[in-house]
Amino acid sequence: MESAVRHLRIVPDNTNFGFVRFRRFSFPISAALSILALVFFFTHGLNYGIDFKGGTLMEVRASSGQIDIGAMRTSIEGLGLGEVQLQEIGGNGEVLIRIAQQPGGDAEQQVAATKVRSTLGTGYVYERVEVIGPRVSQELVTLGTVGIFFAIGAILVYLWFRFDWQFAVGAMIANVHDLVLTIGFMSVTQIDFDLTSVAALLTILGYSLNDTVVIYDRIRELLRKYKKMPMAELLDNATNATLSRSIITHVTVTLALLALLLFGGRAIHSFTATMMFGVVLVGTYTSIFIASPILIYLGLRPGGPTAADGKDGGEK
Numbered sequence: 001m002e003s004a005v006r007h008l009r010i011v012p013d014n015t016n017f018g019f020v021r022f023r024r025f026s027f028p029i030s031a032a033l034s035i036l037a038l039v040f041f042f043t044h045g046l047n048y049g050i051d052f053k054g055g056t057l058m059e060v061r062a063s064s065g066q067i068d069i070g071a072m073r074t075s076i077e078g079l080g081l082g083e084v085q086l087q088e089i090g091g092n093g094e095v096l097i098r099i100a101q102q103p104g105g106d107a108e109q110q111v112a113a114t115k116v117r118s119t120l121g122t123g124y125v126y127e128r129v130e131v132i133g134p135r136v137s138q139e140l141v142t143l144g145t146v147g148i149f150f151a152i153g154a155i156l157v158y159l160w161f162r163f164d165w166q167f168a169v170g171a172m173i174a175n176v177h178d179l180v181l182t183i184g185f186m187s188v189t190q191i192d193f194d195l196t197s198v199a200a201l202l203t204i205l206g207y208s209l210n211d212t213v214v215i216y217d218r219i220r221e222l223l224r225k226y227k228k229m230p231m232a233e234l235l236d237n238a239t240n241a242t243l244s245r246s247i248i249t250h251v252t253v254t255l256a257l258l259a260l261l262l263f264g265g266r267a268i269h270s271f272t273a274t275m276m277f278g279v280v281l282v283g284t285y286t287s288i289f290i291a292s293p294i295l296i297y298l299g300l301r302p303g304g305p306t307a308a309d310g311k312d313g314g315e316k
Helices: 002-006 020-044 069-077 106-120 134-162 165-189 195-225 231-241 243-263 266-289 305-309
Strands: 055-062 084-089 094-100 124-132
Touching: 020 165, 020 231, 020 266, 055 106, 069 084, 069 094, 069 106, 094 106, 106 124, 134 165, 134 195, 165 195, 165 266, 195 231, 195 243, 195 266, 231 243, 243 266
Parallel strands: none
Antiparallel strands: 055 094, 055 124, 084 094
């Protein structure tokens, strides 16, 4: 068994694909898709979830310790309260219920909570009932936006100190590219944009950055080793050298996300759908066809400062 695993090869060794030559297509396509994503975002907006639109939050616990989440969802959705999210928390029959904001002010939110209580019956303990108003929702939107921009700024600072400026700028362009396309995807599909979506965006940023840094680190090694190699050939060699690792990583992540998407339930649907698009589709494409070739346009050349005395470090 160990021998079979050792000889498992998803990608053959010493591949020699010419990825960089596709930049003449990938760059215009990415530019067009990014513009289209921004157009959709500013014209259609996002389908904000209860976290950002406001509503009622109820945390309940079954007295018996056992709960049928499917039957509970069916009963509550039958009340006609609009969007309702149920999330099982803990392992003792505890459920978090989010109910969309009802038109008519606070009184109507209380009416909705009362309806849910009546439907669920006396077999539950109501640990927490909160009404999320427009002010709290706006604060969550603001904090979520600040969190994303803070993450981008921190990444930029990290790259600036660790790499030469061409790598830092290239990685940031790749990251922003992933972010814009993912937000465009959410605008087009109108899947819920809630706090889990913010977590997904931050995860995509980190994952995409790690993927890009792995390739950039190999590029720096080759820059020191081959000072006269044409830049396009050097970039292709670096991408091919990390291709097996990239594919294995993306395949395993895809399988995990696919399982969550199919069996994880509605509570994490927006998270897994966003991750599937941002990490599997956009992230893979960006690290190979955008992050690496863009170094040519940023003026990185063999024999430059990086090749002579590049900064130490890098992730492998």
